Amino acid sequence: YYNRAENIALEIKDESLLADCHNNKGVVYEQQLRYDKALSVYKKALAIYEKLKKEDRIALTLNNIGIVYKFLGKFPQAIDYYNRSLTYSERLGDKFFVAANLNNMGNVYALMRNYDKAIEYNTKSLNIARSIDATNIVVEALGSIAEDYAGLGDFKKAYAFRNEYLKVNNEYINLERSNQLAEMQTRYETEKKERQIIALKQNQQISSLNILKQQLLIDKKNYQIFTITFIMISLAAFGYLFYHKQRIKQQRRQQRAIIETEDKERTRIAKDIHDDIGSGLSKITLIAGIAAQRLQTGRVIQNEIRNITQISKDLIDNMRDLIWILNPENATLDNLVARIREYCTDYVEGLTVQTEFDIQDEVPQIKIPQQAQRNVFLTIKEALHNCIKHANCDKIFISLIYKDDRLSIRINDTGKGFDMEELKRHGNGLRNMQQRMQSIGGDFKISSVMGGGTLVETSILLA
Known part of the structure; x- marks a missing residue:
């Protein structure tokens, strides 16, 4: 039961109640002679009481710990804890507990065979107990002093205190019995009158209770209906507000994402146009200026015309590639593979380089990121261009495989x-x-x- 009480104290966060449970469990362990357990829970209680600064409970717990050390035969520790308890008792002005502490200390000194000290403390206890009519402590002190004198060999005083002990003890027992009998008589008379009053009122209360019960049932149902209705309306309102707020947040995130994507796309398009078309037009302008100078001097300008023609053709091809990349409908795996196949075939057409293709015929029609579509295509385009322009090769092997959601492309030449x-x-x-x-x-x-060709490998996971 004390364990259950501890759980409740922890649940309601009542530290004072928790400490009381520890203290009470210590008393039980002490009675079971499980002194180690008793010490453990007493000290837990003491720590909490000291935290809460409850001096009366601190004094009680220190005294309890002293009792356990006495039973364990650890007398110095017992004296120490009794002394600490005595300090708190004196500070509180609790004479009853002061007398009890002194009596306990006297008993420990007797066990240590220090009978002079035992008589000193038990006599102090006796005097304080008599001043406040604490008969139970008077009886204990008298009995202890009698045993202390016997331990010293002073049997005359031991006999005198023993007789006084027996006299006071008998009076105390008789007084206790008289008090108990008077209390029992008073309780009996009180209960008898209460039963009579209850019997007189019972019939009236039965009818009143029935009416009240019906009214309470009606009120309870009304309250339940009101509570359920209020909760449902509150939940609906909260749900609507939460949904509306989340929807607004989602819309704002989408708008920001769209704006950021558009800004990135504009920047990328501007860069592509500047890199490809801008540089191409600059070359055409430069070559056209050189051709104009040569015309004035009557020199041949066939090379310049061929260069302008080739650059213009490259610009058209680049523009067509840029338009293809910018079209979101082309951002699928099958379109990317088809465009790579088409570009490679067109690029090597008419060249003396022998080209072999191993491009997978069937690929799934799945959407892929536009950035992935663009970067894969431009990477393959530049790799093929490097083979033709720099490798001085007589054979190129191009393979494309899509397997386990991964697109793999290899370009291998037999160049220098x-x-x-x-x-x-x-x-x-x-x-x-x-x-x-x-x-x-x-x-x-x-x-x-060197002398053994070049291999370019790219791959990307598209799922």
């Missing part, structure tokens, strides 16, 4: 190869391709051997 260390230091194109694939979470690898 190059020094990887030199490429890492000066290869801007290589860095561009690596950055494009890394920005979309893809992989990019390039390996080359």
Whole structure:
């Protein structure tokens, strides 16, 4: 029961009640002779009382701990705790507890065979107990003093205090019995009168209670209906407000995301136009200026015309690629594979380089991020361009495989190869391709051997 009371005290966070439970459990453990358990719970109670500064409970618990140490035969510890309890009792002015502490200390000194000390403390206890008519402590003190004198060998005084002890004890027992009998008689008379009053009022109360019971049932139902209705309305209102607030937040997030996406897209388009078309038009302007100068001097300008034609063709191709990339309907895996196939075929058409394709025919029609579509295509485009322009190769092998949600593309040439260390230091194109694939979470690898060709591998997880 004390354990259950402890759980309730913890639940309602009542530290004072919790300490009382510990103290009461200590008394039970003490009576069961389980002294280690008693000490443990007494000290838990003491810590809480000291925290709450409840000096009367501190004095009581210190005294209880002293009693346990006495039973364990640890007399110095018992004296220490009794002394600490005595300090609090004297500060509180509780003479009854002061007398009890002194009597307890006297008994411990007797066990230590220090009978002079025992008589000193028990005599102090006796005097204080007599001053407040604490008969039970008077009896204990007289009995202890008699035993103390016997321990000293002063049997005359021991006999005198023993007789006084027997006299006071008998009077105390008779007084207690008289008090108990008087209390029992008073309780009996009181209960008899109460039963009579109850019997007289019972019939009237039965009818009143029935009426009251009916009214309470009606009030309870009305209260339940009102409470349920109020809760439902409150929940509905709260739910609507929460949903409305979340919807507004979601709309704002979507608007911000759309604005950010549009800004990024505008920036990217502007960069592509500047890089491809802007640089191409600048070249055309420069070459046209050179051609105009040569016309004035009558020199041949066929090379300039061919350059302008080639640059214009490249600009048209780049513009077509840019338009294709910007169309969101093309951001699917099957469209990307088809465009790569088309571009590679058109690019090598008419060249003396032998080209072999191993491009998967059937790929799923799944949506892919537009950024992934753009970066994969531009990476393959630049890799193929490098093969034709720099590798001086006679054969190119291009493979494309989609398996387990991963798109893998390999471009392998039989060209002259190059020094990887030199490429890492000066290869801007290589860095561009690596950055494009890394920005979309893809992989990019390039390996080359002087005189042994070059292999470019890219892959990206699209699911």
